[in-house]
Amino acid sequence: MRVLAWVGLFVLARKGLGWLKFLFGLVRPGLDLTARYGRGSWVLVTGSTDVGSNTESFYDNILNACEGLDVSVVVNNVGVDVLGKYCSLPVKDVQKIIDVNCYPVSMLCHKFIPRLLKRKHAGVVIVSSLAGEFPMAMHNIYSASKAFTDFLARTLAYEYPSLDVLSLRPSEVQTPMTFHKQDMFTITARQCAEGLCRVLGRTAYSEGHWNHQLQGALYNAVPEGLFNHVFMHHIAPEFISKRRLRYFLKTAFC
Numbered sequence: 742m743r744v745l746a747w748v749g750l751f752v753l754a755r756k757g758l759g760w761l762k763f764l765f766g767l768v769r770p771g772l773d774l775t776a777r778y779g780r781g782s783w784v785l786v787t788g789s790t791d792v793g794s795n796t797e798s799f800y801d802n803i804l805n806a807c808e809g810l811d812v813s814v815v816v817n818n819v820g821v822d823v824l825g826k827y828c829s830l831p832v833k834d835v836q837k838i839i840d841v842n843c844y845p846v847s848m849l850c851h852k853f854i855p856r857l858l859k860r861k862h863a864g865v866v867i868v869s870s871l872a873g874e875f876p877m878a879m880h881n882i883y884s885a886s887k888a889f890t891d892f893l894a895r896t897l898a899y900e901y902p903s904l905d906v907l908s909l910r911p912s913e914v915q916t917p918m919t920f921h922k923q924d925m926f927t928i929t930a931r932q933c934a935e936g937l938c939r940v941l942g943r944t945a946y947s948e949g950h951w952n953h954q955l956q957g958a959l960y961n962a963v964p965e966g967l968f969n970h971v972f973m974h975h976i977a978p979e980f981i982s983k984r985r986l987r988y989f990l991k992t993a994f995c
């Protein structure tokens with residue numbers, strides 16, 4: 742009995758400490774990144790990977806093209822999403838998510854980390870997603886691909902402790918991906934970047950901006966089954982049809 746009481750106390754203390762750490766993280770200012778990485782150093786942000794990106798030489802070319810540059814931070818930003826019930830998705834979209842979201846980040850980290858390790862301070866940011874923190878129905882392959890990037894970043898953070906490795910796990914951001922959706926849960930791209938700068942070097946994973954950190958804490962506190970039941974039956978149908986309408990309007994008039 743006494744052992745159980747001690748275990749219970751330990752679990753409660755851990756939870757309490759976790760919450761204190763979370764609240765502290767919301768208000769803690771970021772590091773001075775200019776001082777940390779050096780004024781004039783370069784930040785490489787990955788974008789379109791183009792045809793041929795599934796060969797090693799493609800990534801060697803990127804590394805070689807950066808030869809003369811003092812790259813201090815590599816931000817693996819590239820990513821695409823697709824929403825809907827898994828078997829209703831076109832196979833080409835499933836393939837695309839794996840190709841775009843998983844392969845380039847793996848290769849770029851493999852190529853750039855040895856070079857970054859030569860600097861006193863350097864960083865690797867992998868833009869994951871809140872959808873990669875727990876299985877999110879109707880996001881299936883996207884959710885899985887972001888869990889992949891999240892775990893990649895977090896394992897790299899252990900393997901290379903001298904690097905500032907960060908898995909950035911935002912919720913919704915006003916970008917072309919969300920068709921610049923605006924509501925109280927969606928932050929601007931600038932706010933997302935500011936959130937990133939506040940947590941880089943401080944932690945291995947974070948939602949970044951305080952708004953998304955709060956959303957992360959809230960969603961993680963809800964049992965996964967309940968979250969997915971509510972999401973699938975009450976939120977996703979409207980959410981996905983609005984997305985499809987925006988996509989239709991964008992493609993019909995562009």
Ligand SMILES: NC(=O)c1ccc[n+]([C@@H]2O[C@H](COP(=O)([O-])OP(=O)(O)OC[C@H]3O[C@@H](n4cnc5c(N)ncnc54)[C@H](OP(=O)(O)O)[C@@H]3O)[C@@H](O)[C@H]2O)c1
Binds near residue numbers: 787820
């Ligand atoms: N927006 C959100 O709500 C949100 C939430 C959580 C996580 N994220 C993540 O944030 C990152 C940036 O997304 P975003 O919101 O800024 O979306 P975005 O504006 O659509 O940008 C996506 C990025 O991926 C690149 N890309 C798209 N299709 C590609 C393809 N077929 N091959 C190679 N590259 C391709 C784009 O390059 P080009 O510009 O050259 O096309 C762009 O750099 C992604 O990893 C996304 O998963 C976004």
